[in-house]
Amino acid sequence: MDTNFNYVHVSASERLEEFTKEKLNKLKERFDFIVSADVYFKTENSSIKEEGRIAEIQLSVPGPQIFASANQENFDMAVNKTISELKTQLQKKKEKMQTHH
Template identity: 40%
Template sequence: MESIIQFVHAETNKTAEHIVLKKLDSLTNHFDWVIRANVIFKEEKDSHGKGKICEIALSCPGPRIFAVSNESSFEIAAAETIKDIEAQLNKRKSEMKAH
């Protein structure tokens, strides 16, 4: 699987990048039909103390899988987004028919 990671209005965070790559690699072991992952980390000024956003879009058979989370750090946002992606992948896998 090809992974594209971008940081928008934020400094590059190697820890968050490493977390995402590690988790996406583990997902690839279970879901070998995922083609590409586009990961975008954004930083927005927010009055609630959050503002670290992680968006992940997966290209795979069927509709694109997308998840986003807004947390206080990129690491937490990445972990939450991966959880959402994994739930969607499990649902997609249960709906797929073997031909």
């Protein structure tokens, strides 16, 4: 699966990319209709110290694209939350696709 990483006001991180790819590959194994992923890592200048690390993931799938994002205190937590939201959306999409076949 093609995965594009984009960093907005954040230094690129190989560890973070590996962590995210691992999570995305697990999704791909479960939902083989995923074509590609665009991942965005952003920081938010927020007065709230608990948040400000944003992970956004957009998946290319048949039909409308699937998108989720999360704002957490670190990128690992944000990725986990985003992946969890994507999994829910993908499950719904898979069920819809099965009813159309």
